[in-house]
Amino acid sequence: MCLLPKQVAIWRRKCKLHPIYSITLTRLKEFIRRPEAVFWVYFFPILMVLVLGIAFRNQTQEVFPVDVIEGPHAAQMKQHLVQSAQINATIIDRESSRKRLRTGKTTLAISARDPADQRSIDYLLDPQRPGALQVRNLVDDRLQTAFGRTDAFTATQTEFDEPGGTFVDFLVPGLLGIGLMGGGMWGVGFAIVDMRIRKLLKRYMATPMRRSDFLISMLISRLVFMVPQVLLLIAFSYFLFDYRVYGSLLAVTVLVFVGAMEFAAIGLVVGSRAQTLETASGLMNLVMLPMWTLCGAFFSYERFPEFFHPVIRLLPLTPIIDSLRGVMMEGESLLQQWPEMLVMVAWTVIPFTVAMVIFRWRD
């Protein structure tokens, strides 16, 4: 299990182990002996990449469903549309089409305002819906041409296929951030509450174990757990989705370290007083759930009103994701991430100080 078992055994016989070493080692052993924990920490993020990566892959040729409302010219309209490989036109009655629009089964319905005039075309769509305008333009183009519009020129198209712009590239830093947050909450906060409930913390307090040794060991074991977490996620995304890190790996390492410290400190606060698992999981959800949605892990927080952006940027999860994206996707340098790092350091120092003041060690 350990490095150089022979030397360790000799050393162990000669003198006792350092508490930091022994606490860290037992934390690691406890973790790897819990297969479900290993699954959630290491393989769940990979599954997320797999599922979301496939669901949101950049499709080479997408086919859009388009509804043609029943009427005298419907069949002809459909004829015009099916000439485009990207359009899948269906003739359907008005009521059914409205239902399909509402439920997202189609994004566009076309009809003639005047049954006598096949050129009185009306597009029915929800412009808020992703892709709706794109489909409208595609259909409009198709029909204008069919009804006689001539193009001013014919452009050629060259496909850009450098890796980097896919959803996976966006997702990996987000999942890393989520993983760091979960690790701090579960690996530090929940673990401490569990020890408190077991009276193990109290038992430790009856020994000469130094509190600082205990806390340092909790941090070290967090950092050790995290290394495979990061490497597995990046390696997996690389092999399956041709994922690339554009910035320096050193910068990524530093950011991950700072992020791990940040969430370890927040986990420490969460676990500092709770005496039941219910309180602990309540607090953890209070911390994690809003950040899952707000901080841009799965979709950019730019979608929220601009008014909220400064607040969102001050939440603990946003700066780690933003700075990782900056380095990993855009190839920025570590120095360019200083505002984010400042926020993360603040989220490390303040919670740690608060935790040390309010921590329940003995009961």
Place this chain on the structure above:
Amino acid sequence: MPATVSSDPIARTGSPAIKCEGLIKTYPGKPPVEAVRGISFEVQQGECYGVLGPNGAGKTTTIEILEGLLDATSGSAEVLGMRWGSNDASIQHRIGVSLQETRLSDRLTVGEIVSLFRSFYAKGITPEEALRRTSLTEKKNAWFKTLSGGQKQRLAVATALVGDPDLIFLDEPTTGLDPGSRRELWDIVKSFGAAGKTVLLTTHYMEEAEQLCDRVAIFDAGKIICEGPPRELIRALGSEHVVEFSTDRPIEQSVIDQLNKIPSVDQVSSTQADCRMSIGQPHIVLPELIRQLTDQNYGLTELATRSASLEDVFVAKTGRHLAEEV
């Protein structure tokens, strides 16, 4: 004779291992809970001292104050000549603690847990030695969660003694254990005494205290109701035997008054059809008891005589049975 002087623990050591005076612990609340209401006692070095009493008597609160895990509301506590609050680590290095209920890490082995605790102490015995002394050597590689209740308790004791302490605190070490496991733990505690260690243990089993302790303090409602060597406390009752019997119908008060007049009977108490007599000499009381019951047409369904125990001391002092409150 110098030999007898040196074997006397007080003379040998000078200062007591534990000395507490006027300990009071009040938990805030509405109304405030007075868990400990003025406890004073001393434990000499090398002594095995038992704190006895029903649940809620303040035993755990007192022991945790002495272990440095609770702050007393008032009063003073001195452990190994030192006070909590100034240099706690130097006390902690010299004491071993087994809490009433600690669930150690489920997925660590017995050996790993003891090594972990060993790493906290500057000096101590090897983890292997701690396991040997608690008969856990064979379980070294077993996960904590696979252990039986008795093995878990012994492991708790192993973590207490791995730092080779001068003073060991055991809070209800045998509660919930089967008789076999209990006896195994008694042997371990007796071996501490043989090694000259001081032990403070709490229990609500009176026989355990009689077996193990040089002196006991009986706690009730946050106070010490009596203190001394178990044999002396029992002897102080005056009656060294107890007769307990049951009859086929409730015994009338007039009969009890009659029984009280039998020579060598000190006290008779009864509930419904169960009766209990504190007596001096069974050979005088028993024939007379049987004769009187037969005369009154009572059928005797149960009859037992035994030596008086600490349980009887508790009954005599409080009027309650200890067993009923556990």
